[in-house]
Amino acid sequence: MEEIVKEQEYVKERNENLLSKVEKESFELIKTVNIFSAFKLFTREDLINELENAKIAHKKWVESFEYSTNNDLRLLSEDNPEKCAFGVFVKVVSNNIPDKIREKWNKILSLHEKLHHYAKDFEYKSKAHNEALLKEVKATSDELMKHIDEIKDILSK
Numbered sequence: 001m002e003e004i005v006k007e008q009e010y011v012k013e014r015n016e017n018l019l020s021k022v023e024k025e026s027f028e029l030i031k032t033v034n035i036f037s038a039f040k041l042f043t044r045e046d047l048i049n050e051l052e053n054a055k056i057a058h059k060k061w062v063e064s065f066e067y068s069t070n071n072d073l074r075l076l077s078e079d080n081p082e083k084c085a086f087g088v089f090v091k092v093v094s095n096n097i098p099d100k101i102r103e104k105w106n107k108i109l110s111l112h113e114k115l116h117h118y119a120k121d122f123e124y125k126s127k128a129h130n131e132a133l134l135k136e137v138k139a140t141s142d143e144l145m146k147h148i149d150e151i152k153d154i155l156s157k
Contacts, residue, residue, distance in 0.1 A: 011074065014074075015074070018076070022078075026083060029083065029085075029088050032088065044155045044156075047093065047096075047155055048152050048155050048156065050089055050092075050093060051148050051151060051152050051155075052152070053089070054085070054086050054089045054090075054148065055145060055148055057084070057085035057086050057089070058085075058086045058141065058144065058145075060085075061077050061078065061084055061085075061086065061115075062077075062115075062137060062138065062141050064076045064077040065077040065118075065119065065122075065134060065137055066134055066137075068122070068130070069122075069127070069130040069131055069133070069134045072125060072127050073124075074124050075119055075122040075124070077119050077122075078116070078119065079116055079119035079120045079122070080116065081112055081113050081115075081116040084116070086112060087112065087116075090108075090109060090112065094109075098155075100154060101151045101154055101155065104147050104150055104151050104154075105151065107147050108144060108147050108148060108151070111140055111143055111144040111147065112144065114140050115137060115140050115141065115144070118133050118136055118137050118140070121133055
């Protein structure tokens with residue numbers, strides 16, 4: 001019982017700290033989105049750079065999902081597709097996507113939503129279930145990265 005109480009206290013403290021961090025980060029992200037939303041034009045180079053940054057942010061999200069799974073922790077990855085760093089990027093640039101990449105862009109949006117759906121399906125203390133989800137996350141992530149790279153190639157021409 002003492003062990004369970006200690007674990008609950010630890011989890012409670014960690015959740016409070018994480019919630020505080022998430023609230024601060026969310027506020028900053030909202031401010032950032034509002035600033036970037038004011039800009040309507042992106043050069044191809046800007047978009048390529050932002051796509052590369054989005055890949056990095058996405059990779060961190062997947063690593064967090066994997067860490068939570070492997071260590072049997074509560075999910076540390078954001079489950080809301082509009083609140084993660086990639087989701088903020090998507091919101092900022094979606095209205096400015098060139099027509100020649102629109103179809104691939106829509107596929108990226110779909111895959112991004114799918115990834116966050118996996119996060120919503122994550123179950124604390126259900127390692128076998130989460131390991132199966134992780135396999136799906138990695139496969140979907142690989143497909144997402146492929147489409148981002150294809151868009152970067154199209155934009156580079």
